Amino acid sequence: xxxxxxxxxxxxxxxxxxxxxxxxxxxxxxxxxxxxxxxxxxxxxxxxxxxxxxxxxxxxxxxxxxxxxxxxxxxxxxxxxxxxxxxxxxxxxxxxxxxxxxxxxxxxxxxxxxxxxxxxxxxxxxxxxxxxxxxxxxxxxxxxxxxxxxxxxxxxxxxxxxxxxxxxxxxxxxxxxxxxxxxxxxxxxxxxxxxxxxxxxxxxxxxxxxxxxxxxxxxxxxxxxxxxxxxxxxxxxxxxxxxxxxxxxxxxxxxxxxxxxxxxxxxxxxxxxxxxxxxxxxxxxxxxxxxxxxxxxxxxxxxxxxxxxxxxxxxxxxxxxxxxxx
Amino acid sequence: xxxxxxxxxxxxxxxxxxxxxxxxxxxxxxxxxxxxxxxxxxxxxxxxxxxxxxxxxxxxxxxxxxxxxxxxxxxxxxxxxxxxxxxxxxxxxxxxxxxxxxxxxxxxxxxxxxxxxxxxxxxxxxxxxxxxxxxxxxxxxxxxxxxxxxxxxxxxxxxxxxxxxxxxxxxxxxxxxxxxxxxxxxxxxxxxxxxxxxxxxxxxxxxxxxxxxxxxxxxxxxxxxxxxxxxxxxxxxxxxxxxxxxxxxxxxxxxxxxxxxxxxxxxxxxxxxxxxxxxxxxxxxxxxxxxxxxxxxxxxxxxxxxxxxxxxxxxxxxxxxxxxxx
Numbered sequence: 248x249x250x251x252x253x254x255x256x257x258x259x260x261x262x263x264x265x266x267x268x269x270x271x272x273x274x275x276x277x278x279x280x281x282x283x284x285x286x287x288x289x290x291x292x293x294x295x296x297x298x299x300x301x302x303x304x305x306x307x308x309x310x311x312x313x314x315x316x317x318x319x320x321x322x323x324x325x326x327x328x329x330x331x332x333x334x335x336x337x338x339x340x341x342x343x344x345x346x347x348x349x350x351x352x353x354x355x356x357x358x359x360x361x362x363x364x365x366x367x368x369x370x371x372x373x374x375x376x377x378x379x380x381x382x383x384x385x386x387x388x389x390x391x392x393x394x395x396x397x398x399x400x401x402x403x404x405x406x407x408x409x410x411x412x413x414x415x416x417x418x419x420x421x422x423x424x425x426x427x428x429x430x431x432x433x434x435x436x437x438x439x440x441x442x443x444x445x446x447x448x449x450x451x452x453x454x455x456x457x458x459x460x461x462x463x464x465x466x467x468x469x470x471x472x473x474x475x476x477x478x479x480x481x482x483x484x485x486x487x488x489x490x491x492x493x494x495x496x497x498x499x500x501x502x503x504x505x506x507x508x509x510x511x512x513x514x515x516x517x518x519x520x521x522x523x524x525x526x527x528x529x530x531x532x533x534x535x536x537x538x539x540x541x542x543x544x545x546x547x548x549x550x551x552x553x554x555x556x557x558x559x560x561x562x563x564x565x566x567x568x569x570x571x572x573x
Numbered sequence: 574x575x576x577x578x579x580x581x582x583x584x585x586x587x588x589x590x591x592x593x594x595x596x597x598x599x600x601x602x603x604x605x606x607x608x609x610x611x612x613x614x615x616x617x618x619x620x621x622x623x624x625x626x627x628x629x630x631x632x633x634x635x636x637x638x639x640x641x642x643x644x645x646x647x648x649x650x651x652x653x654x655x656x657x658x659x660x661x662x663x664x665x666x667x668x669x670x671x672x673x674x675x676x677x678x679x680x681x682x683x684x685x686x687x688x689x690x691x692x693x694x695x696x697x698x699x700x701x702x703x704x705x706x707x708x709x710x711x712x713x714x715x716x717x718x719x720x721x722x723x724x725x726x727x728x729x730x731x732x733x734x735x736x737x738x739x740x741x742x743x744x745x746x747x748x749x750x751x752x753x754x755x756x757x758x759x760x761x762x763x764x765x766x767x768x769x770x771x772x773x774x775x776x777x778x779x780x781x782x783x784x785x786x787x788x789x790x791x792x793x794x795x796x797x798x799x800x801x802x803x804x805x806x807x808x809x810x811x812x813x814x815x816x817x818x819x820x821x822x823x824x825x826x827x828x829x830x831x832x833x834x835x836x837x838x839x840x841x842x843x844x845x846x847x848x849x850x851x852x853x854x855x856x857x858x859x860x861x862x863x864x865x866x867x868x869x870x871x872x873x874x875x876x877x878x879x880x881x882x883x884x885x886x887x888x889x890x891x892x893x894x895x896x897x898x899x
Binding site: 390391392393394395397399401403441443444445447455456458460462466467468470472474476477478479480482484486487488489490491493506508510 | 832
């Protein structure tokens with residue numbers, strides 16, 4: 248493959264950010280965009296310079312020239328969109344949360360393996376170099392044995408319709424909590440012994456905010472706070488037996504600052520220059536496709552399913568079931 | 574009263590900090606120190622300039638010239654020490670945690686009222702001007718409706734014997750958690766609808782670390798992290814519908830920084846110049862004694878009892894009962 252011929256499914260805000268990013272990537276061709284409206288597809292194609300503009304998702308899926316389709320529809324649509332694309336022979340990069348629940352994620356990833364196609368979750372922070380830097384800093388012993396992790400993520404999302412309705416798998420957990428859970432997973436791994444959680448629900452029947460505490464067999468603990476109603480500092484803090492470290496913006500690690508026992512800064516790692524950060528997941532997909540892989544090593548299918556299982560467990564605790572699950 | 578004739582009960586580290594602070598206060602006289610060892614009392618008196626050095630607690634309690642006794646013994650001793658002092662007619666400022674449990678706190682405060690003496694909890698942050706500043710900033714609407722509160726406090730305390738043993742009411746909760754609970758109380762009040770908690774225990778049978786989530790009837794939530802095994806950033810963060818604020822060091826509020834919706838700093842409040850910060854609680858006690866009060870308005874008996882009740886509820890959830898409670 249010379250250039251990756253990219254298809255974008257849907258024309259929302261995040262699709263626009265991806266399109267803009269793709270425009271700066273030398274090894275990517277802005278090939279096709281698909282919308283349920285030909286008019287929107289045409290406008291999007293014209294704005295960002297895509298060659299093809301399809302007025303249905305199915306038309307783009309049928310275009311064998313598309314190397315990779317980026318799915319940016321609401322979470323509730325992911326499973327159907329991805330399955331349709333895989334059935335048509337397309338490789339897929341699907342936005343997070345990957346699916347409504349773990350069962351959907353299992354079906355989607357199984358189909359990718361069956362078809363021998365790539366299916367990757369667009370959990371961008373997993374693909375970015377700062378994720379590895381964080382793991383290296385922890386492994387270096389700079390803060391001693393890491394013992395406690397906290398992560399706060401909250402945005403003002405009450406005016407965003409899809410966030411507020413159960414029919415679209417709204418709520419803070421799947422859109423915001425997926426990041427705090429991922430942060431814990433990157434830093435502390437996935438060997439979890441228990442999950443406790445508290446929640447405040449909206450009048451519309453989704454989670455407005457929650458705290459989730461993950462305990463690990465060796466005594467570590469992650470405490471995660473998620474909100475769609477309040478703005479947070481977005482920090483992830485890991486405290487250990489010799490100091491602590493602070494990650495600014497767990498949604499796109501801007502910096503990692505290390506403090507010693509005297510709370511003095513001993514090291515700081517800044518994010519390398521990037522386009523938007525989306526380029527890493529696209530490059531990872533390109534490489535995986537070239538190598539004939541069905542998953543990206545940075546975010547394996549088992550990791551994707553595991554995060555969905557954690558969110559299933561949290562929702563079960565709350566008694567929150569989306570209409571399409573009933 | 575011209576100068577407050579101060580007595581200090583015990584000669585540990587915190588007693589030394591108090592003695593040093595008293596030495597800088599113009600309206601206080603370093604009158605007496607009491608230890609179970611005459612030698613230690615003499616050394617402490619000589620070092621800080623106390624007039625009297627008593628080799629038993631009872632001798633100081635019997636000295637009618639003492640206006641206020643500061644109790645700095647381990648938590649497990651507070652109830653007996655305070656009761657003995659009150660029975661002898663002394664006013665008392667008792668270190669936090671105030672007692673082992675709410676029942677002790679009720680007995681202690683009831684005795685003070687019965688005797689018509691002052692009994693105050695040395696929860697220093699309650700008496701400091703920054704506590705009021707925090708409440709004013711929240712009330713001003715600068716961050717909109719406050720919705721979520723997080724507070725992290727962790728110190729490296731595993732080498733401190735009393736912290737590690739159930740016999741001395743050790744564990745992170747009573748020494749560290751008392752601050753995170755107090756921070757929540759100052760900022761969000763005490764109308765709590767539920768308490769959830771997770772804990773990691775030490776091999777010695779006390780809590781090494783915990784997360785505590787307080788929910789309020791109006792949908793607010795406080796998530797508190799406490800540790801004696803890992804060092805934390807000591808931050809308290811309150812996030813609201815128009816921004817958030819960060820308190821540096823909830824154990825002695827150093828600054829309050831306010832951020833708007835764009836995460837830009839819009840205001841910063843720094844701690845006024847202080848001796849150690851202990852002077853505020855001593856001054857509050859002096860004023861209360863002069864006014865003939867049994868409690869300080871900054872930290873009423875009901876507030877003290879309420880915090881102990883919260884810690885009782887948390888320990889009940891963990892199944893942690895200290896030996897002296899059995």
